[in-house]
Amino acid sequence: xxxxxxxxxxxxxxxxxxxxxxxxxxxxxxxxxxxxxxAADYEIKNIRLAIIDxxxxxxxxEMSRKITASGYFxxxxxxxRYSDAMELIEDDKVDLIMEIPAHFERDLVRxxxxxxxxxxxxxxxxxxxxxxxxxxxxLRDYNKEVREKWIQLPRxxxxxxISIITNNWYNPHxxxxxxxxxxxxxxxxxxxxxxxxxxxxVKEKEIGTIExxxxxxxxxxxxxxxxxxxxxxxxxxxxxxxxxxxxxxYGIIPLGNVGLIYLFAGCFLLxxxxxxxxVSTYSQTQQQAMLIAFFLLMIFILMSGLYTSIDSMPxxxxxxxxxxxxxxxxxVMRMIVMKGSTLVNILPQLITILFFAxxxxxxxxINYRKRS
Amino acid sequence: xxxxxxxxxKEWYHILRDPRTLFILFGMPIVQIVIFxxxxxxxxxxxxxxxxxxxxxxxxxxxxxxxAASNYFDLSANLxxxxxxxxxxxxxxxxxxxxxxPKFRETLFRTNAASIQxxxxxxxxxxxxxxxxxxxAILLDYQKExxxxxxxxxxxxxxxxxxxxxxxxxxxxxxxxxxxxVLMLVCxxxxxxxxxxxxxxxxxxxxxxxxxxxxLVILAKTVPYLFLSMINIASILLLSYFVLDLPIQGSLLxxxxxxxxxxxxTLSLGLLIxxxxxxxxxxxxxxxxxxxxxxxxxxxxxxxIENMPIPMQVISNLVPAKWYFYIVKALxxxxxxITAIWKETLIxxxxxxxxxxxxxxxxxxxxx
Amino acid sequence: MKEEIVIAVKNLSKKFGDFTAVDxxxxxxxxxxxxxxxxxxxxxxxxxMRMLCGLSKPTSGEAMxxxxxxxxxxxxxxxxxxYMSQKFSLYEDLTVAENIRFYGGIYGLSDLKLKEKTAFxxxxxxxxxxxxxxxxxxxxxxxxxxxxxxAIIHDPAIVFLDEPTGGVDPVTRREFWEMIYQAxxxxxxxxxxxxxxDEAEYCNRVSIMVDGKIEAIxxxxxxxxxxxxxxxxxxxxxxxxxxxxxxx
Numbered sequence: 001x002x003x004x005x006x007x008x009x010x011x012x013x014x015x016x017x018x019x020x021x022x023x024x025x026x027x028x029x030x031x032x033x034x035x036x037x038x039a040a041d042y043e044i045k046n047i048r049l050a051i052i053d054x055x056x057x058x059x060x061x062e063m064s065r066k067i068t069a070s071g072y073f074x075x076x077x078x079x080x081r082y083s084d085a086m087e088l089i090e091d092d093k094v095d096l097i098m099e100i101p102a103h104f105e106r107d108l109v110r111x112x113x114x115x116x117x118x119x120x121x122x123x124x125x126x127x128x129x130x131x132x133x134x135x136x137x138x139l140r141d142y143n144k145e146v147r148e149k150w151i152q153l154p155r156x157x158x159x160x161x162i163s164i165i166t167n168n169w170y171n172p173h174x175x176x177x178x179x180x181x182x183x184x185x186x187x188x189x190x191x192x193x194x195x196x197x198x199x200x201x202v203k204e205k206e207i208g209t210i211e212x213x214x215x216x217x218x219x220x221x222x223x224x225x226x227x228x229x230x231x232x233x234x235x236x237x238x239x240x241x242x243x244x245x246x247x248x249x250y251g252i253i254p255l256g257n258v259g260l261i262y263l264f265a266g267c268f269l270l271x272x273x274x275x276x277x278x279v280s281t282y283s284q285t286q287q288q289a290m291l292i293a294f295f296l297l298m299i300f301i302l303m304s305g306l307y308t309s310i311d312s313m314p315x316x317x318x319x320x321x322x323x324x325x326x327x328x329x330x331x332v333m334r335m336i337v338m339k340g341s342t343l344v345n346i347l348p349q350l351i352t353i354l355f356f357a358x359x360x361x362x363x364x365x366i367n368y369r370k371r372s
Numbered sequence: 373x374x375x376x377x378x379x380x381x382k383e384w385y386h387i388l389r390d391p392r393t394l395f396i397l398f399g400m401p402i403v404q405i406v407i408f409x410x411x412x413x414x415x416x417x418x419x420x421x422x423x424x425x426x427x428x429x430x431x432x433x434x435x436x437x438x439x440a441a442s443n444y445f446d447l448s449a450n451l452x453x454x455x456x457x458x459x460x461x462x463x464x465x466x467x468x469x470x471x472x473x474p475k476f477r478e479t480l481f482r483t484n485a486a487s488i489q490x491x492x493x494x495x496x497x498x499x500x501x502x503x504x505x506x507x508x509a510i511l512l513d514y515q516k517e518x519x520x521x522x523x524x525x526x527x528x529x530x531x532x533x534x535x536x537x538x539x540x541x542x543x544x545x546x547x548x549x550x551x552x553x554v555l556m557l558v559c560x561x562x563x564x565x566x567x568x569x570x571x572x573x574x575x576x577x578x579x580x581x582x583x584x585x586x587x588l589v590i591l592a593k594t595v596p597y598l599f600l601s602m603i604n605i606a607s608i609l610l611l612s613y614f615v616l617d618l619p620i621q622g623s624l625l626x627x628x629x630x631x632x633x634x635x636x637x638t639l640s641l642g643l644l645i646x647x648x649x650x651x652x653x654x655x656x657x658x659x660x661x662x663x664x665x666x667x668x669x670x671x672x673x674x675x676x677i678e679n680m681p682i683p684m685q686v687i688s689n690l691v692p693a694k695w696y697f698y699i700v701k702a703l704x705x706x707x708x709x710i711t712a713i714w715k716e717t718l719i720x721x722x723x724x725x726x727x728x729x730x731x732x733x734x735x736x737x738x739x740x
Numbered sequence: 741m742k743e744e745i746v747i748a749v750k751n752l753s754k755k756f757g758d759f760t761a762v763d764x765x766x767x768x769x770x771x772x773x774x775x776x777x778x779x780x781x782x783x784x785x786x787x788x789m790r791m792l793c794g795l796s797k798p799t800s801g802e803a804m805x806x807x808x809x810x811x812x813x814x815x816x817x818x819x820x821x822x823y824m825s826q827k828f829s830l831y832e833d834l835t836v837a838e839n840i841r842f843y844g845g846i847y848g849l850s851d852l853k854l855k856e857k858t859a860f861x862x863x864x865x866x867x868x869x870x871x872x873x874x875x876x877x878x879x880x881x882x883x884x885x886x887x888x889x890x891a892i893i894h895d896p897a898i899v900f901l902d903e904p905t906g907g908v909d910p911v912t913r914r915e916f917w918e919m920i921y922q923a924x925x926x927x928x929x930x931x932x933x934x935x936x937x938d939e940a941e942y943c944n945r946v947s948i949m950v951d952g953k954i955e956a957i958x959x960x961x962x963x964x965x966x967x968x969x970x971x972x973x974x975x976x977x978x979x980x981x982x983x984x985x986x987x988x
Contacts, residue, residue, distance in 0.1 A: 003845070003848075005845070006845035007846075009842070010831065010834065010838070013838060014831065014833050014834065020653050020654055023657065027661075028661065031661070035669065035684070038681055039669040039680050040669075040674070041679040042675070042679070043497065043498070043679060044498065046678050046679060048678070090706055090708055113529060115530075115531060117531055117533070118531065118532040118533065119532075119533050119535055120532060120534050122534035123536050123701065124676065128534060129502060130502065133501070133505045136530055160484045160485075161484060162480065162486060162487070163487045163488075164487070164488055164489075164511060165489045165490070166490045166491075166504050166508075167490070167491045167492070168497075169491060170461070170493060170494055171494035171500075174494060175497065176497055176498070178495075179496050179497065199653065207827070207829075207832075208825060208827035209830075211825050212830075214795055215793050215794065216846050216847065217815060217818045217847070218846055282392075285569075286653070286656075287393065287565050287569065288392050288393055290565075291397075292392070294557075295399070298400070299407065302407050303412070307412070308413060309419070309496070309499055311416075311418050311419050311467070312415055312416055314410060317410065331464055334464075335464050338495045339493075340462065341462040341463070345459075345464075371794055371814055372795065372797070
């Protein structure tokens, strides 16, 4: 125990004297949490539209006006020729082309139906999907308007019609930031926890101070605890900082119990620190440690459900995510912040994370040899 | 010249003798391609949903079955009360709940009007919107079916064509981004660390007293990474073509040439970083925070630039990866030629020259 | 007078794959003596010493250090020895006083003893005014002396020194050896490796390793007589000529 006290003293002194660590702890959260959500805005808006109107009728103009008035679209091109519009797509100036054929109005009134052509730049599938969905909704509305003008819709429907009522829970304003910020906070904690621990230990290896430690009677577990505890505390500080920034910059106030977030974060940090420890036992140089940690983290972060939904992954990928501690925390973080989930709701994830913590740390302890 | 080659050889040995690093340097793009190509997708499918069926009649059962049978949805639970909705959302088990009112079918056919409620967990707004769109489409299909032929007058039919990526494959957007990311990592990060490492260990001085001009010593360090990156690009392209079925529409030669340009850009960045720091940790910090993170954020590969606030959009123009990303998309996916990308190429070249001159000058000052 | 044996090595070997770094060496070291472990670079000195310190597991053979078995009781050994590595191993980003207190605490010195020892060391090394200076600010010679003092802060029975005077000026080297003499006089056994042959003259006994084997072990005087030379350097050159291994 006494040895541990000395170890911790030394670690904390070293941490506070290292400017780059302090920079990482304080600057990184700020940058990541402030800038990243601004960039990571997947909300579908500002869809750039080009309209080719071969009809020039009242209806076609009304329709175009209605579309641009909706706020989702920016009219970046309005013209006569399809080839002009295609150039705009090639130049990445336009996402969507709507072509109104000649005789549009006439066909609608006389033949009872008319056609419209949409060409969607589908390189970004999400934008394409949602963009055309929004456009379709507006067109349907417009269609209804037209219909009502021409035929007196009976108070009672002529044919069965299902009306659909949509209710959006937990995020009524459909704000993408509330969804992303908790996730980014998790990524931040993961990086701080694993990167810093791994680099710190490997640095001692590179310099040679680890040999001096190995030749003393310090026990393995004392040394490892001496490394885990300071970085665990640092991680919790980063978490606090992150939560404050989330509140101040984005007005995100967790619906659920903040203490629960800390509880889960504490366990998660244990797991992630264990990972950093493990990486350090497999690396000889800082360069290696950083590369290995980066490689692992990249996989973990990509497959965590942060950007893309886990449900949509093929079965083999979904199985892989079960081994990814980050996945669980992102789930839990979003659940607590946005839905107010309680301890009971997140118990399965909590147990899994504790399991990870135990496995990773034990593996690291076993791997760490005072004697080579 | 021979001296230069001797130095390059030495650098090669350094790299080759570190199998772990090598493995990751080559493995990373491959793993990324696999993940991005097969695991990640923005498509929404197999989303778990629940049904609160207060009617349990022919119509509600058919509709439920239709939804469950579609690719987009997986029936996960049958609820019995309104209260259960909250707990099933809180446990994160489903994303959508469909609610049928009692006597649904009867109401629908008697009064020609009935409603269905779609409740979404809008934590993820985009998924919620997409899912309710899909569900609505299925409901409307059912409606059309029971109306069999009786069309509503004055109908506008919309035909959509998806350009460049008819199957809405996520890979089209990701692969060019992976290329940029990998090059950034290998060239900027690894190069800067490799050079600074020699500084830290003190072996730099030994090199500098060699007969070769100091700046050539430094440049010799970057050459192996140039080759490594070319190998990486080649493997990415091969994988994309054969495994992901991602066609290379435009000129391969042009693509390779411009990739080499970008490689030089990132190498210059690495050089610049290593000329201003003397500790590996700092080099890594600057590379990651100052270069890599902005590349991911602002290049347009993960996050749409159009959505960003204006100041960020402006800053994104300073990120070389943004231009490279644009060029790759244009060449690989849109199949365009040099005429379409000459502007961007020029910008990239300009950036490269600027960075190179700056770092060489800084180095010459430092070393003399 | 029976001298107590503090280190007994019997057929100790260390192999790395096919390469035999240390080849069945056997020797004994007595309490209080200054034992010089000589050899060229790559001869296997550091490897052998690391085995004795419990930093490296022997491939075969036996060794007893401070009456503990190297194979099975390496952690016990560590409580009774001090070590100063070739690569300077104090914490550069901690102060002089902090380093002293840290290592003293690790070796189990009580708070009272720590205080005493810290004051004593600082006075002894004339570092009182530098005690709050970061170690990285000290000149090399001071660092080496500080390192040595800290290595014996817990009054161990044996202290292992791996090339302790590398890169240091002759005056500082002399001062360093003064410290070694003092330690030896107070009963601490000093096991020192070096490739400076003149330092061999300062030792009670030396052994010379060539290509992983011990080719000679005796007092410097006896060795010079045996090989008919006037300096240890010449003795070494004669033996080293046989060497087939060069520097690592």
